[in-house]
Amino acid sequence: ETGVTQTPRHLVMGMTNKKSLKCEQHLGHNAMYWYKQSAKKPLELMFVYNFKEQTENNSVPSRFSPECPNSSHLFLHLHTLQPEDSALYLCASSQDRGGKGFGYTFGSGTRLTVV
Amino acid sequence: EDKVVQSPLSLVVHEGDTVTLNCSYEVTNFRSLLWYKQEKKAPTFLFMLTSSGIEKKSGRLSSILDKKELFSILNITATQTGDSAVYLCAATIYSGGGADGLTFGKGTHLIIQP
Numbered sequence: 001e002t003g004v005t006q007t008p009r010h011l012v013m014g015m016t017n018k019k020s021l022k023c024e025q026h027l028g029h030n031a032m033y034w035y036k037q038s039a040k041k042p043l044e045l046m047f048v049y050n051f052k053e054q055t056e057n058n059s060v061p062s063r064f065s066p067e068c069p070n071s072s073h074l075f076l077h078l079h080t081l082q083p084e085d086s087a088l089y090l091c092a093s094s095q096d097r098g099g100k101g102f103g104y105t106f107g108s109g110t111r112l113t114v115v
Numbered sequence: 116e117d118k119v120v121q122s123p124l125s126l127v128v129h130e131g132d133t134v135t136l137n138c139s140y141e142v143t144n145f146r147s148l149l150w151y152k153q154e155k156k157a158p159t160f161l162f163m164l165t166s167s168g169i170e171k172k173s174g175r176l177s178s179i180l181d182k183k184e185l186f187s188i189l190n191i192t193a194t195q196t197g198d199s200a201v202y203l204c205a206a207t208i209y210s211g212g213g214a215d216g217l218t219f220g221k222g223t224h225l226i227i228q229p
Contacts, residue, residue: 004157030214031214031215033214033216039220041190041221042119042218042220042221042222043158043203043205043217043219045216045217045218048214048215048216049214050214051212055214056214070142085125088156090156090157092160094214094215095120104160104217105160106148106151106158106159107197108155108156108157109156109157111156
């Protein structure tokens with residue numbers, strides 16, 4: 001484990017279902033992120049939270065709804081998804097350490113299949 | 116629009132060979148360049164580069180950044196089958212808030228044959 005835990009590891013859902021992805025970080029970081037990784041495309045940034053406030057929404061459709069109740073937990077609520085939303089969803093956390101570097105850690109991801 | 120381009124997209128070599136992976140970037144307010152290795156799911160951190168011309172090394176891996184020409188290379192010497200993975204390059208920018216999304220390239224899929 002990397003210090004960032006994602007559940008579930010795999011999820012199959014129908015287009016009318018509602019499900020949620022969960023991410024938890026044990027690193028004391030202040031920022032958390034959602035990324036989408038589709039086949040043959042670069043990792044795409046979806047949302048950024050800093051001290052549980054959303055600071056970036058990268059033009060993500062409203063069928064993806066993030067929630068960050070505190071700096072350690074991040075959720076991605078899913079509803080009425082499309083088959084093209086099938087992808088690996090990665091959570092990450094980071095801490096700006098100024099001159100000592102920029103710690104950025106990924107979770108193992110949730111493999112989502114929309115049927 | 117910020118952009119990171121990696122080449123080649125895939126590479127097959129034999130064990131013991133040396134490989135060089137390339138990454139060029141065009142981003143506004145560039146801060147640093149990161150290299151990751153992705154074997155199954157979680158990308159794992161390799162290097163962070165912020166200064167030009169200073170080589171970073173970790174065992175058989177090394178990387179360097181050229182901020183004038185806007186590119187970085189990742190070298191792997193004496194490759195082993197365990198080096199087979201997708202190598203990702205990403206750029207960070209100064210956003211002032213301490214929470215920076217990364218702009219990734221598509222990755223280089225490296226396969227090391229025994």
